[in-house]
Amino acid sequence: METFKLTPRAKKYLKDMLWVQKDIWKLPDNYPHYAIEYCEKFSESIVNKKYSSEERSALFAELHKRQMIMQGPFWLGDDIVVGGFWNKRESTRNIFERVFPTGKELQGKRILEIGSMSGYDSFYLNLLKPQYYLSIEPSGYYYQAEFLNSIYKTKIDFKQWFWQDIPQKLHGSFDLVLNCGCLYHEYDIISMIKKTTELLRMGGSIVLATNIIKKRKYADYIKYMPDVYAGDMTYWFVIGEKCLFRLFASFGCEGKLIFKGGAAGDAGKGKTVEGYPLEEYNFYLFTKTAEKSRPLITIPRY
Ligand SMILES: C[S@@+](CC[C@H](N)C(=O)[O-])C[C@H]1O[C@@H](n2cnc3c(N)ncnc32)[C@H](O)[C@@H]1O
Secondary structure: OOOOOOOHHHHHHHHHOHHHHHHHOOOOOOOOOOOHHHOOOOOHHHOOOOOOHHHHHHHHHHHHHOOOOOEEOEEOOOOOEEOOOEEOHHHHHHHHHHHOOOOOOOOOOEEEEEOOOOOHHHHHHHOOOOOEEEEEOOOOHHHHHHHHHHHHOOOOEEEOOOHHHOOHHHOOOEEEEEEEOOHHHOOOHHHHHHHHHHOEEEEEEEEEEEEEOOOHHHOOOEEEOOOOOOOOOOOOEEEOHHHHHHHHHOOOEEEEEEEEOOOOOOOOOOEOOOOOEOOEEEEEEEEEOOOOOOOOOOOOOO
């Protein structure tokens, strides 16, 4: 196991995750139990891996420094499975088996994932052998992805970037962009849609997952609703499907619904923790069919 020294900057980002993990999600100290056979095999390098007791202690000490892993489960070899408070296995399989049914569609392709958290979807799609996978996550979760990758030893290019940091030289260069679970956290959504569609090559696609207004009569609205979602201060709005499609059409993309992923934020009683009605959480595929963009301000920046 490769160990990374956490810089003071990294420690700050990791500390920032605590309010969400402790105050909002109130995570217990132990990970949920998952059988090894249930977990994805993200790397051949772990299949025959056996950990000595020293290696085991070192591994958990390193993990401990990186706070709890939300996504998962992640099998790390031997009998070690971590993460999985948020069980990603079914939804990740459901979506990508639909979008890439032969499993060969991504061979030789360039993928960008924004807001990849600890990298669950990145590790999953990397199994489909893309030529290049850029996986960006600005928060402390980046350090978890980096650590997991030191065990899986994949070629995924993990970067601690915001989508705003993606350099212009990469515009037009990606076959697939993943934007899952990020739009409703974003206060600058038109910029986000503009930037991510500009990153696509013509004919390339975006898989986008977001909260969608359930009532069809409000399909061309955006409903601004902070403070309704399990105390999550980064949740801003829910968008109507028609509105979403029109926004993407303005940037040359045609959309289709690929999967209804249920209703995020269900506190178990068909309402959010704060008692608000649940909306939908849907997955869409947007394909770039025209070179079309709009300036966000009237004066271009050079
Ligand atoms: C709800 S999580 C979704 C994680 C993952 N995409 C999934 O679906 O399992 C949203 C992620 O977006 C990240 N994020 C927030 N602002 C971002 C930005 N400006 N650029 C890229 N990612 C961002 C958050 O840190 C968080 O990890």
